[in-house]
Every structure is written in C-alpha cells, then in structure tokens.
Amino acid sequence: MKKQLLIALLLGLSTTICHSQVKINIQGGTGLTGITKNENYNANFGYRFGVGVELPIDKTLSMQTGLQFLNRSYSVDEGITALGTNEEGKQTYMVLGIDSKINGIYLQVPIKVAAYLPLNNNCGFQFSGGPYIAYGIGGKSKVNWILASQEKIDSDDLTSGGDNRLMEGKTTHKTFDKNDGLKRLDIGLSLGADFKYKQLFAGIGAEYGFLPIDKEFPKDIFKYSIQENQTLVSPRNIGIEFHVGFCFSVGKR
Template structure:
C-alpha cells in the first residue's frame, strides 16, 4: 500500500490441531515422520501499527501520522478488521537421526481473515485481495530418554 509505511501486524492465536502422523524407518538409526491434518484457531490478541504520510502539519519531524490499533475487531470501531476465527490445514515432515530431529511444517489458512479491507481500501489494486493466514516453521530437537 502506497500510503501506509512501516506497517506491522501481530496476531496471537490459540490453536487446536488434529493430525495424523506416520513414522517410517529408513535405516537402523534413521527415521522419517510425515503428518497432516486440520486446525482451528481463535485470535486472542494482537496489535497493528505503522505510519501514514500526513499531508497537513502534524508537528512530527518526518510528516507521518503514527497509528496503533487492535488487530482483531471491526474496522468501523477503529480496529484492523481481522476475524478471530481461523481454520486450515497443517502439513509437516521430520527426519530423525538417533536422537536428533530436524523438521519443517507449513500451515495454510482456509478462512478469509479480513473481508473488511474493501471498506478501507477501495482501489483496483486491492479489489480481489482477501488475506489468509500462512505460517511455516523449521525445528531442531533432541529426544531425551
């Protein structure tokens, strides 16, 4: 967005995943694990902040107007407009060598988390833009016995 600078959105979700996993032996000391399944999540908090170039005298040195609003809630109530409820699919893979585990995971949200953007941004560029949550993780672990 041309008129928002340094935007930062934080979202905190409480998530319940349900996964099916398979552990495959690849050798004496090697194993691979695959997992997949759905998740459901509820947004419990978050803040959205940034700055907007302000074309009137603001008294600030850089001419920008700073903002900090709640991430979840209605745009008409001066919030960012994100829905609290989210759901999607999780897919993960991990490799084990003896007690060392290295894994990767991706989560793709199926819920359009903010359909209120059209009320704020009514431009051709964002007309069909409806954001969804996406997350990826890389892990390194050690199994204690």
C-alpha cells in the first residue's frame, strides 16, 4: 500500500512538472553591499550573476530558486586627528589613518515565492520574497594603518620638531580565514520586484542577513585601534542590487 501511494505521488509530481511551463532564467547585475552596527565601513559596489528556475504554482504564483555567484564588499579609507597625552603627560597631536577593505565571494541559493501582476499579454510586474542561504567561498581582505604623533601642536609638519613618532602596519588575509576571518554561512531574507517584457526582465532586490558575519567586530575601528573603546558588535550583511536578464520556458502545459 505504501509503495503504491509513493508511486502515485511520484507520477503525479512528474505529470505536474511535465505539463508546467518551468522557466529558466539567466541574470546579472550590481549593487551596494554593506554591514550593520559599524560606524566606519561604507558600502561598496558588488556584482552578481547566476541561473534561476521558476516553478509555477498557478497563473499568478510561482516558486523561485537557483544558484548565484556574488561579491559583497565594504571599506573604510579615512583618518582622524586628536589631542592626547603621552606617557610623560605631555600634550601630543595624533593622526590615525586607516585604509581597510573587506571583500567576500559567496555562492547563494534563494528560495522565494513570486506573484505576477500582468499589465497586458506581453508585460507585467513580479514581486517576490523569501529566505536565502549563502556560503563564502573566497575573497581577500586588507587593513593598512598609520599613526603619526608629535609633541608640538603648532606645526603642520609631523616629521620635524618635537618628539615625533610614526608607526604603520599592513595586513592581508583571506576573508574567510579560519583564524582571523568572517563566518562563511549567511542566511537571510531576500525581497525583489521585476518588470517583465516577454522574455526580458529588469528589477531591483534587497537583502538582509540574519546571521552575524563576525561576533567580535569593532563598532568603531578608530577608537578600537587606539584602545579608547573596546566595544565589539555582531554585524549582518545588507545590500540592494539591480539586475537584468532573460528567461525561457521548458515543458508544455
């Protein structure tokens, strides 16, 4: 009895797929990617491309999934100046500059429900939403910093006069390094809206990650660098993307 039910279920599923107009799409695009809970890192443009599958449920609703190859990037390139005191209690003028870029490559699988609202026989709008699962597979990150200090504060030249100090450092590592990298797994929510014309489409999407990329990330990298503020946060990935593509149907009703 169980075997008969299983066979009947498989036959019914295969019949539904064979008589449905399953759509395959190829798309590519770009967008801004960033992180939450940090005061310094700015969003950068990233890219993405992939292949998608759309399984119709009825004339309006469908299920969407696929495989995307995407880049997430954010950076900081700025400096701060401050007045402080050295170990001897003398007033010191300090300049701290940081040039850092985090770049990650992900494979991503979206699982969304989409609703199509036709305008006529050739075009319409499609709205979609659902979770995504992403896994980091590569990328490199860098941090360059320089700290200059001078005892005298009445000079614009930090290389002359008074007690001058200049320290700098450079580090480059794999973004998802086991010891000093970000977490590979990312799960979040994806929303999208597309305008479709025959086999072509163009649209916009937004994503918000539920899992932290790092549980010990400095909230303010400048204060953290000079050990003024040791606040650590757990930022999430966020982003908005623009894409274009085309689709074609396989199977017949």
